[in-house]
Amino acid sequence: MDEKNKAVQYSSGMVGLRERKKQRTRQALIEAALRLFSEKGFEETTLAEIAAAADVSTRTFFSYFAGKEDVVFHDSAKRLDLATAILAGRQPGDTVTGLLVRIIDESLLWATSEENMTFEGARLRLRLVLEEPALQARALLVLFDTQLKLAKALHEAFPEELTPVDAAAAVGAMVGAVQVAVVANLEEERSLRAMYETGRRAAEVALSGLRSPGGVEKNPAG
């Protein structure tokens, strides 16, 4: 009984000096790491420096993050949360496409909005990812995992209407179009507005389909 009460008490609240201290250490590590990455670059800052700046031992870093890269993507779950929240809050009458569009659009807005709380973080992350191939690879992995989970959630939200494969294809087409288009366009335009617009256009292509009139199909080549 005591044990049960204890379990309940601690599983929900997460008060206590211990927990608060852990959160503070975690935050300190994140802030120290991001500041150093931003100042000297990702490769150039060592774990020892990060740990020192956060006033913990180097070894302790690893009880908070699996590795150096993980700090950069510490808030990566938010994108999926955003998406699943939209799926969860769907109204009768919502279509698969409509929800998918809303997810992509809100995701784009979130990532490119100046008002975003984590905006500076997102900005820094973009910079780091663009200049560090290892981070680029990791970013793609994070996004890919998100897509797989989103596909599963989409299938579960429309079990009758969408096979798992179709759900995955839909998510992949939409996200893939936006992803490749935005990055490809980065060499041209790097403003947030441009990223948003490019993403919108890419989503439109995916929605219309590559062979439909609104899509990409054009006249035979000369």
Next chain:
Amino acid sequence: MDEKNKAVQYSSGMVGLRERKKQRTRQALIEAALRLFSEKGFEETTLAEIAAAADVSTRTFFSYFAGKEDVVFHDSAKRLDLATAILAGRQPGDTVTGLLVRIIDESLLWATSEENMTFEGARLRLRLVLEEPALQARALLVLFDTQLKLAKALHEAFPEELTPVDAAAAVGAMVGAVQVAVVANLEEERSLRAMYETGRRAAEVALSGLRSPGGVEKNPAG
């Protein structure tokens, strides 16, 4: 003159003991590495073991590959070559969509064909990538780079008909759909035939568009 002749002679043929030896060393490294990876796993085999198995010093490994992961993707350029060859060989009358379909289809066939010379290698790579997150991330990066290049090539092949953004969106939608669908379906079915069929279906979804009748759009949710 002497120098020019020499330059010409060596830039094209690539004969000479030196070059042949380098090729042999490279092959030895690839074969040693893949064999060891297959036997003991990727993380578990050290560079020292690979180098020893190929009869070179550990340091020499790095004059052939930038890192351990690179051996696994040593032939990754082939996918892009396949694609650009198809683009280059287009006939008057070919449509963007038609070419894209052919690229995806041949790529799928190539990756899942038993007759493929590199089939065993591809099979092993799949296994390694599925069990090693670091390799998964790297694989995604390789594929992503390929998509960016393919998008550029596609735009250049149809400069009038396709904007760079539309080309990128088209490539991204197609590849993204296939990619996510195939991997999502891997938990169900892992046969080559199933992978091929899943890819085909996903491509069809991307082609039809998410909102068209042949696509994914379904009735409102209940």
Next chain:
DNA sequence: TTGCAAAATTTCAATGGACGAAAAAAATAA
């Protein structure tokens, strides 16, 4: 063939990320 210059390989040393294990310190419950 011999000797020289260029290219490739090896050796040696160092850095830094990651991890396991035991000792030490801090927080909590009794």
Next chain:
DNA sequence: TTATTTTTTTCGTCCATTGAAATTTTGCAA
């Protein structure tokens, strides 16, 4: 306060990666 549990630190190790210098191999020309 004391016993217990959780965290942190220390310490030691492995291994990938890289720079630099020394050594060997190859290509070429006299």
